[in-house]
Structure formats: structure tokens, C-alpha cells
Amino acid sequence: MTAYNAPEWSDLFVASAGASAALTGAVFVVVSINIERILKFPGLPERALQTPLLLLSVLLVSIIGLIPGQGQVALGAELLVVGLAFATALQVLLKRGQPEGGERLSWYIPHQAVVLTGTLPLVIGGASLMADAGGGLYWIAAGIIFAITGAVANAWVLLVEILR
Numbered sequence: 001m002t003a004y005n006a007p008e009w010s011d012l013f014v015a016s017a018g019a020s021a022a023l024t025g026a027v028f029v030v031v032s033i034n035i036e037r038i039l040k041f042p043g044l045p046e047r048a049l050q051t052p053l054l055l056l057s058v059l060l061v062s063i064i065g066l067i068p069g070q071g072q073v074a075l076g077a078e079l080l081v082v083g084l085a086f087a088t089a090l091q092v093l094l095k096r097g098q099p100e101g102g103e104r105l106s107w108y109i110p111h112q113a114v115v116l117t118g119t120l121p122l123v124i125g126g127a128s129l130m131a132d133a134g135g136g137l138y139w140i141a142a143g144i145i146f147a148i149t150g151a152v153a154n155a156w157v158l159l160v161e162i163l164r
Helices: 006-033 035-040 043-064 072-096 106-131 139-161
Strands: none
Touching: 006 035, 006 043, 006 139, 035 043, 043 072, 043 106, 043 139, 072 106, 106 139
């Protein structure tokens, strides 16, 4: 079945590895261009770090998906661990970058959405592969798409919105 057969997804993994690596380089350029401004805004340095971490998660997931000869359970476990590790790291950065004075929903909800949509599907996909039920690699594809989308949105803020 396609949802649980990693070799059938190799084109997606190759494409997403290349795209995420290129975008990570672009993010470092964006951050270096606006580093002084980024450092002046509370929470923005953490967001600047979240951006390449989202892309790095895509890169690692893609590389893991391309490892030949590994079983479905091993692949699922690896993806689950990567998803949990990045979800945890990004949650810590989200908490550290939170504005003083408590949670402001207008700030917190969109930032949390970027983190969760970019990492939770990786966790679900890894568990699904291990269980051989529930959608498998389709969850991983969703995580890849949402992580790249969230990283590009963050990069836009770091490059353009910061200048307003």
C-alpha cells in the first residue's frame, strides 16, 4: 500500500530535501540582513531560530525517508523521534519568545499553529507507520508541506514585515 511504502515516496523526499536545504540557506541570508532589527524585537530572535529548525526537520525527515532497506517500523520510529524532538524544541522557543505579561491570544495562536502544523503530522505519521494504520506517509507529506509553509511565512516576517 502506497501510504506505508517509503520507496514510492522517494521523489517527494528528494524534492523536499533539496527545497528545504535551499530555503534554509535563504533564511540565513535573510536573518543576517536584518539581524540588528531582529534582535531589537522581543520574541523575534526565537522566531528567527524556529524558521531554519522547521526547514531542518523537513531535511531530516526527507533524508530518513531515503535510507534504503529499512523496515516500516524502523522508519516510523525514526520519524516519530524526529517529530517529537522538533516539536519540543519549537515549543521551548515559542514559550521563550512569548510576549511579557502573559499569553496574548492574537500572538500565541498563529505562532502555535505554525509549530503544531509543521511538527504534529510528523509525530502522527511516525506512529501511523509503526501501527500500519491511519494514513502513514500521507501525514509526513502534510508535515513537510506545513513546515515549509510556516518557515516561508516566518521568513517573510523576518525580511519584509520587520521593515514596516
